[in-house]
Amino acid sequence: MFAKGIAPRRVVVTGMGIACPLGLGVENVWKRLVAGESGIAAIQSFDTKDLPAKIAGQVPAGTRETGGLDLSEWIPVKDQKKMDRFIQLAIVAATEAVEDSGWKPGEDDEEGRCATGVMIGSGIGGLPTIYEASVQVFQGKAKRLSPFFIPSALINLASGHVSIKFGFKGPNHSAVTACATGVHALGDAARLIALGDADVMVAGGAEAAVSEIGMAGFCASRALSTGYNGTPQQASRPWDEGRDGFVMGEGAGVLVLEELEHAKKRGAKIYAEVIGYGMSGDAYHITAPSETGDGAYRSMKAALRSANLTPGDVQYVNAHGTSTPLGDDLELGAVERLWGGDARGLAMSSTKSAIGHLLGAAGAVEGIFSVLAIRDGVAPPTLNLETASKDSPIDRVAKVAQERPIRVALSNSFGFGGTNASIVFGAAP
Amino acid sequence: MSETAEKVKKIVVEHLGVEEAKVTEDASFIDDLGADSLDTVELVMAFEEAFGVEIPDDAAEKITTVKDAIAYIESQKAA
Numbered sequence: 001m002f003a004k005g006i007a008p009r010r011v012v013v014t015g016m017g018i019a020c021p022l023g024l025g026v027e028n029v030w031k032r033l034v035a036g037e038s039g040i041a042a043i044q045s046f047d048t049k050d051l052p053a054k055i056a057g058q059v060p061a062g063t064r065e066t067g068g069l070d071l072s073e074w075i076p077v078k079d080q081k082k083m084d085r086f087i088q089l090a091i092v093a094a095t096e097a098v099e100d101s102g103w104k105p106g107e108d109d110e111e112g113r114c115a116t117g118v119m120i121g122s123g124i125g126g127l128p129t130i131y132e133a134s135v136q137v138f139q140g141k142a143k144r145l146s147p148f149f150i151p152s153a154l155i156n157l158a159s160g161h162v163s164i165k166f167g168f169k170g171p172n173h174s175a176v177t178a179c180a181t182g183v184h185a186l187g188d189a190a191r192l193i194a195l196g197d198a199d200v201m202v203a204g205g206a207e208a209a210v211s212e213i214g215m216a217g218f219c220a221s222r223a224l225s226t227g228y229n230g231t232p233q234q235a236s237r238p239w240d241e242g243r244d245g246f247v248m249g250e251g252a253g254v255l256v257l258e259e260l261e262h263a264k265k266r267g268a269k270i271y272a273e274v275i276g277y278g279m280s281g282d283a284y285h286i287t288a289p290s291e292t293g294d295g296a297y298r299s300m301k302a303a304l305r306s307a308n309l310t311p312g313d314v315q316y317v318n319a320h321g322t323s324t325p326l327g328d329d330l331e332l333g334a335v336e337r338l339w340g341g342d343a344r345g346l347a348m349s350s351t352k353s354a355i356g357h358l359l360g361a362a363g364a365v366e367g368i369f370s371v372l373a374i375r376d377g378v379a380p381p382t383l384n385l386e387t388a389s390k391d392s393p394i395d396r397v398a399k400v401a402q403e404r405p406i407r408v409a410l411s412n413s414f415g416f417g418g419t420n421a422s423i424v425f426g427a428a429p
Numbered sequence: 430m431s432e433t434a435e436k437v438k439k440i441v442v443e444h445l446g447v448e449e450a451k452v453t454e455d456a457s458f459i460d461d462l463g464a465d466s467l468d469t470v471e472l473v474m475a476f477e478e479a480f481g482v483e484i485p486d487d488a489a490e491k492i493t494t495v496k497d498a499i500a501y502i503e504s505q506k507a508a
Contacts, residue, residue: 077446079446144478147474
């Protein structure tokens with residue numbers, strides 16, 4: 001399994017890109033997040049009259065200059081129809097990340113291209129595209145289906161399109177683990193670099209399931225907030241006693257992960273280091289988290305073990321914290337149990353309070369926020385946390401961002417099926 | 430230019446996102462207009478829709494240029 005001469009290698013973050021409900025552009029989104037702004041609003045893109053949940057976090061329209069999305073700035077019009085929105089958002093975030101990293105091996109650098117891979121996942125993939133095709137088939141127009149239907153809906157086509165756009169010929173892969181996708185993509189991609197399969201990986205997650213069928217599906221599983229349709233910005237309220245479900249969000253987060261020496265040799269800007277990664281399974285229920293929070297506990301424990309750290313070494317946790325009645329306090333309990341006496345002094349916030357739950361993109365976007373928390377020494381806030389349903393010695397950064405020295409940050413993502421993943425970032429070496 | 434030719438060219442411009450001037454009658458979809466095999470499948474479907482004709486796969490395979498498309502559609506309409 002190990003290539004000759006390859007000992008596990010160190011992996012750093014050298015580029016980042018975001019498209020999310022707070023807009024486009026890493027610095028723009030981070031500034032708005034730290035300022036306590038919310039990207040949640042009433043859904044305007046389709047009629048919600050038959051849906052109990054009528055709000056979501058959607059990527060705002062605008063221009064790259066103003067931090068909004070105008071697809072024609074990123075993807076030729078004729079190609080847009082060949083891909084579902086989740087792929088379009090992946091391309092937007094990946095383009096920013098690659099440009100930010102400065103790593104663009106040209107046609108004359110075959111070696112560089114072959115050492116660069118892509119691992120962008122999605123929880124659900126091209127749901128709206130599948131819906132539209134289903135309607136067409138139902139109407140007896142099976143023969144009129146677009147030849148682009150399948151490649152538009154397939155999850156790994158996000159990685160496919162990004163590899164084609166930039167000529168990256170290394171490992172081409174996709175994680176698909178529901179709401180844990182983003183962290184699995186980052187962690188698995190980092191391991192590919194550590195083990196020598198690639199020197200650079202463009203990794204992350206993308207999701208665009210804010211559609212009638214996506215909303216209806218999550219409504220049916222009773223997962224979404226329905227009590228704040230009139231005050232959308234108050235709907236996502238992790239740990240607050242008034243929480244009643246998560247708010248759907250769409251977007252993409254992509255990071256350029258790179259082998260440390262490779263990054264140093266080309267003088268790349270290094271944001272942070274990926275220092276730990278852990279996973280676990282609940283083996284309990286298809287949608288509910290295990291009653292004891294044991295899966296979350298073991299996932300974080302495994303991540304810290306791989307980082308050779310103890311809980312007290314971590315200053316910030318970006319929680320999964322989706323604002324569901326059950327999940328939030330289970331995760332909190334798991335963190336308290338693992339941190340023990342070190343829980344006091346730990347900051348933990350849920351940035352889903354500002355952007356909603358980006359499902360398969362969540363872990364990647366929140367990974368970027370964790371990296372920036374280290375870079376700037378700022379814990380972003382948990383909006384709408386007025387009265388916690390459970391007391392805790394952990395500071396959940398209620399409503400207002402906090403300046404804190406943060407050298408190590410851990411980010412959690414848990415998904416349907418009982419899949420858990422945690423990733424640990426450390427300050428740039 | 431016949432009505433059919435005009436309509437065919439318009440469809441090609443829309444679907445392949447190319448300049449109108451490039452869509453000459455001799456232009457090949459793949460060699461001159463940047464289409465791939467999936468683009469040509471979609472193009473043929475667009476012709477079927479626009480002209481209310483059926484283009485079977487074996488006939489579609491032989492339609493590689495703008496001229497081929499015009500000729501096939503006109504022959505079907507005449508029949």
